[in-house]
Amino acid sequence: MSILAVGSVAFDSIATPSGKADSVLGGSATYFALAASYFTEVRVVAVVGEDFAPSDETIFRKRGIDTRGIERAPGKTFRWGGTYVDNLNEAKTDFTDLNVFENFQPVIPQEYQDTDFLFLGNIQPVLQTHVRQTMAKVRLTGCDTMNYWIQRTPQELAQTLKLVDVLLINDTETKMLARESNLPRAAHKVLSMGPRALVVKHGEYGATIFFREAAFGIGRHPFRAPALPIQEVKDPTGAGDSFAGGFMGYIASQAELNREVLKRALFYGGVMGSFAVEEFGTGRLQNLKRDDIEARFQVFRELTHLQ
Amino acid sequence: MSILAVGSVAFDSIATPSGKADSVLGGSATYFALAASYFTEVRVVAVVGEDFAPSDETIFRKRGIDTRGIERAPGKTFRWGGTYVDNLNEAKTDFTDLNVFENFQPVIPQEYQDTDFLFLGNIQPVLQTHVRQTMAKVRLTGCDTMNYWIQRTPQELAQTLKLVDVLLINDTETKMLARESNLPRAAHKVLSMGPRALVVKHGEYGATIFFREAAFGIGRHPFRAPALPIQEVKDPTGAGDSFAGGFMGYIASQAELNREVLKRALFYGGVMGSFAVEEFGTGRLQNLKRDDIEARFQVFRELTHLQ
Numbered sequence: 001m002s003i004l005a006v007g008s009v010a011f012d013s014i015a016t017p018s019g020k021a022d023s024v025l026g027g028s029a030t031y032f033a034l035a036a037s038y039f040t041e042v043r044v045v046a047v048v049g050e051d052f053a054p055s056d057e058t059i060f061r062k063r064g065i066d067t068r069g070i071e072r073a074p075g076k077t078f079r080w081g082g083t084y085v086d087n088l089n090e091a092k093t094d095f096t097d098l099n100v101f102e103n104f105q106p107v108i109p110q111e112y113q114d115t116d117f118l119f120l121g122n123i124q125p126v127l128q129t130h131v132r133q134t135m136a137k138v139r140l141t142g143c144d145t146m147n148y149w150i151q152r153t154p155q156e157l158a159q160t161l162k163l164v165d166v167l168l169i170n171d172t173e174t175k176m177l178a179r180e181s182n183l184p185r186a187a188h189k190v191l192s193m194g195p196r197a198l199v200v201k202h203g204e205y206g207a208t209i210f211f212r213e214a215a216f217g218i219g220r221h222p223f224r225a226p227a228l229p230i231q232e233v234k235d236p237t238g239a240g241d242s243f244a245g246g247f248m249g250y251i252a253s254q255a256e257l258n259r260e261v262l263k264r265a266l267f268y269g270g271v272m273g274s275f276a277v278e279e280f281g282t283g284r285l286q287n288l289k290r291d292d293i294e295a296r297f298q299v300f301r302e303l304t305h306l307q
Numbered sequence: 308m309s310i311l312a313v314g315s316v317a318f319d320s321i322a323t324p325s326g327k328a329d330s331v332l333g334g335s336a337t338y339f340a341l342a343a344s345y346f347t348e349v350r351v352v353a354v355v356g357e358d359f360a361p362s363d364e365t366i367f368r369k370r371g372i373d374t375r376g377i378e379r380a381p382g383k384t385f386r387w388g389g390t391y392v393d394n395l396n397e398a399k400t401d402f403t404d405l406n407v408f409e410n411f412q413p414v415i416p417q418e419y420q421d422t423d424f425l426f427l428g429n430i431q432p433v434l435q436t437h438v439r440q441t442m443a444k445v446r447l448t449g450c451d452t453m454n455y456w457i458q459r460t461p462q463e464l465a466q467t468l469k470l471v472d473v474l475l476i477n478d479t480e481t482k483m484l485a486r487e488s489n490l491p492r493a494a495h496k497v498l499s500m501g502p503r504a505l506v507v508k509h510g511e512y513g514a515t516i517f518f519r520e521a522a523f524g525i526g527r528h529p530f531r532a533p534a535l536p537i538q539e540v541k542d543p544t545g546a547g548d549s550f551a552g553g554f555m556g557y558i559a560s561q562a563e564l565n566r567e568v569l570k571r572a573l574f575y576g577g578v579m580g581s582f583a584v585e586e587f588g589t590g591r592l593q594n595l596k597r598d599d600i601e602a603r604f605q606v607f608r609e610l611t612h613l614q
Contacts, residue, residue, distance in 0.1 A: 086488045181393045183511065184536040204490065205512035208536060224610050226531045229491040229515060260614050267613065303531050304611050306574065307567050 001139075002041040002114070003252045005032045006106050006131050007121020007241070009046040009070065013081040013095075014280060016088070018234040024281030025056050027078065028121035028144065031238035034285040035245025035272040036119075037063040038293055040252040043112050045069035045131070049077040049100045059286060069109050073100040088236045089203045108134050117252045119244060120164065122146050125156040132163040140257065142166045142248045143195075144240070150177050161194035168199040168244050184210070184222070199247065199266065201240055203227065209266050223259075225266035226304050228274040228296075235280045239273045242285060246272030271296045308446075309348040309421070310559045312339040313413050313438050314428020314548070316353040316377065320388040320402075321587060323395070325541040331588035332363050334385065335428035335451065338545035341592040342552025342579040343426075344370040345600055347559040350419050352376035352438070356384040356407045366593060376416050380407040395543045396510045415441050424559045426551060427471065429453050432463040439470040447564065449473045449555045450502075451547070457484050468501035475506040475551050491517070491529070506554065506573065508547055510534070516573050530566075532573035533611050535581040535603075542587045546580045549592060553579030578603045 007029035013022050029046045036042045043066040048056075052072065060067045078101035082091035106127055118135055120128040120143040132141055143164040149157050150173060157177075161167065167190065171183060177193075178186035183200065187210040190198050198210045206226040213220050247269035254261045271293055278284045314336035321328050336353045343349045350373040355363075359379065367374045385408035389398035413434055425442055427435040427450040439448055450471040456464050457480060464484075468474065474497065478490060484500075485493035490507065494517040497505050505517045513533040520527050554576035561568045578600055585591045 182538060182540070184538045187536075188538075202512055205509055206531075210536075221609060222536055224513075224533045224536075226611075229494075229517075229529050229531075231489060231491045231495075233489070263613055299528075301613065302528060304533075306570055306608065306612070 001116035001252045002043060003036055003117040003119065003248060004043045004045065004069070004108075004112055004115040004135070005029045005036070005119045005121060005245075006045040006128075007032065007119075007123060008078055008101055009044075009048050009052070010078040010080050010101070011051070012237055012281065013079070014235055014237055015083040016233075016235050017084070017086070018232060019280065021235070021280035023079070025059055026080070026238060026281055028238075028241045030060075030282060031241035031276060031285065032119055032121060032245040032248075033060065033065050034063055034282050035242040035276070036249030036252070037065050038272075038288060038290060039246070039249030039268070042066065042249070043069055043115060045071075045106050045108060045112070047071045047073050047100050047104045049073060049075045052077050059282065062286070069107075069112055071107065073103075075100045077101075082237065084236060088233045091237070106131050113137065116140075117248060118142070119248050120144065120160070121241065122149075125149050125153050125160040128160045129156070129163060132160070140165045140251065142168060142244060144168050144244060145173065147173060147176060158193060161190075164195050166197045166199060166248075167195040168201065168240070168247065170201045170203070170240070174198070174200050187222075197262065199269070201243060204229070206270060207243070207266055209262060223263050223266060225263070225270050226300055227270050228299065228303070230274065230277065233277045236277050238282065239276050242276035243269040243273035246270070267297060267300050268293070270300055308423035308559045309350060310343055310424040310426065310555055311350045311352065311376070311415075311419055311422040311442070312336045312343070312426045312428060312552075313352045313435075314339065314426075314430060315385055315408055316351075316355050316359070317385040317387050317408070318358070319544055319588065320386070321542055321544055322390040323540075323542050324391070324393070325539060326587065328542070328587035330386070332366055333387070333545060333588055335545075335548045337367075337589060338548035338583060338592065339426055339428060339552040339555075340367065340372050341370055341589050342549040342583065343556030343559070344372050345579075345595060345597060346553070346556030346575070349373065349556070350376055350422060352378075352413045352415060352419070354378045354380050354407050354411045356380060356382045359384050366589065369593070376414075376419060378414065380410075382407045384408075389544065391543060395540045398544070413438050420444065423447075424555060425449070426555050427451065427467070428548065429456075432456050432460050432467040435467045436463070436470060439467070447472045447558065449475060449551060451475050451551060452480065454480060454483060465500060468497075471502050473504045473506060473555075474502040475508065475547070475554065477508045477510070477547070481505070481507050494529075504569065506576070508550060511536070513577060514550070514573055516569060530570050530573060532570070532577050533607055534577050535606065535610070537581065537584065540584045543584050545589065546583050549583035550576040550580040553577070574604060574607050575600070577607055
């Protein structure tokens with residue numbers, strides 16, 4: 001089934017201990033869409049500037065991604081520069097030029113109205129709410145957010161959370177949102193704000209999915225998937241959105257939504273995140289084969305499963 | 308098969324967000340021995356003072372632990388006071404009174420010479436080396452250490468590491484020992500120092516076992532076991548030693564040592580650690596039933612396993 005990603009398309013300039021890359025295609029919608037494209041039909045709503053070249057669009061098109069929802073606006077595309085030093089979990093932002101993204105007003109094309117699954121990338125909660133309300137036929141909505149919105153626009157974010165099914169954030173964001181330092185307690189507080197499921201991303205330690213009581217009719221026991229112990233993380237940019245793309249892409253590819261599908265989705269999230277960090281920018285996500293993904297899934301299984 | 312724990316027996320005074328406990332039985336050898344006692348025959352070498360009461364010894368005896376190696380010295384038992392604030396992974400030390408532990412010279416009773424498995428708790432590396440060299444018939448040696456020895460006695464620790472089979476330490480200690488910030492790379496560096504396997508404890512995220520190439524004839528793929536998402540950690544003291552007790556106790560209970568046994572051992576380590584933190588001191592570890600342990604093992608399995 002189809003999935004729509006709403007978020008940013010950007011040009012990133014990245015430095016890590018492994019090297020650097022200048023003005024490479026990035027952004028939450030980009031990473032999400034590429035990762036999800038290995039599982040299902042993907043559509044994108046985002047805004048780009050006049051510097052967005054045909055070769056950039058080709059990166060989406062080659063993966064069969066529907067780009068009709070990418071609006072072109074006068075000016076430049078969103079540009080971000082970041083440096084990762086020792087701690088690859090956190091980038092030091094060198095610059096943020098919002099450019100056309102500053103006035104992004106997502107418009108859902110008429111042809112996208114039948115979309116089954118929706119992913120709200122990390123943008124203003126007010127815009128996330130607006131998009132969700134526009135999409136009447138959506139079966140399941142996934143959502144990302146960040147510290148900035150949790151602290152600056154808590155009311156607006158609370159509105160968004162009432163309308164989403166799965167929230168995907170990290171440990172720090174979960175604890176900040178719940179104002180609670182114990183993770184499982186924080187998770188249950190966040191679930192009481194609206195989402196039926198919460199995926200907490202632990203970086204190199206994997207991710208845990210927590211469920212609201214009786215959500216999806218599957219009980220509330222959490223489930224934990226690993227991340228791969230990786231000797232060289234070349235570029236961690238986009239790992240979280242790639243995780244979300246693998247997670248939601250797999251869900252959208254399945255006929256039913258049950259506990260087993262959500263568990264496997266968490267594994268596929270980790271798998272796509274592990275590929276994303278192997279090269280700078282979206283390099284690795286552009287050229288995967290489905291066999292690569294299945295082989296990595298088996299590595300994740302062997303990493304965690306008893307006989 | 309039998310297992311010998313060499314380490315500290317102490318009286319701990321602990322404060323956590325859940326409450327406090329005064330002068331309760333603790334120490335690395337105590338937590339280890341109690342956790343391991345559910346799996347196999349356990350012996351202890353440690354030193355205590357005149358304040359070590361018959362009721363303290365009863366705690367060991369009730370679990371069938373052989374206490375003939377606990378030496379009584381003139382003076383007071385090792386006493387430690389610590390406070391856990393928000394971050395339950397790290398205690399602020401309020402006081403450390405080494406007392407009789409200051410001059411601890413472990414003496415292995417003749418009756419212990421046939422011991423099959425050895426656990427060297429977190430004591431001076433020179434003493435760990437001495438004990439290991441004394442125990443000629445040991446089949447497998449597990450070892451703990453800490454920042455203090457890594458920084459203060461690196462030469463002595465290097466000697467110890469050449470004599471141990473499995474080192475059990477946390478992420479920070481692994482990176483410090485290897486002088487390397489990437490965990491998998493750090494793990495392989497540590498393995499090149501001697502141990503055939505390295506168990507890295509990730510606190511609330513579980514643990515990973517890394518293997519030296521062809522160690523135990525099982526290949527070098529790592530394996531990861533979870534920790535339980537716990538809503539109330541009453542007292543984290545001793546969780547690491549309880550983990551080691553479950554890990555090594557399970558290994559000692561098995562006829563063969565193969566990859567599957569080591570994987571399950573990692574799960575049992577997490578299981579025993581999860582019990583240890585449910586009550587202050589060794590409270591929970593004194594009164595478990597084997598059924599409780601198996602039920603918790605199943606919870607760990609369901610937390611991580613796909614169908």
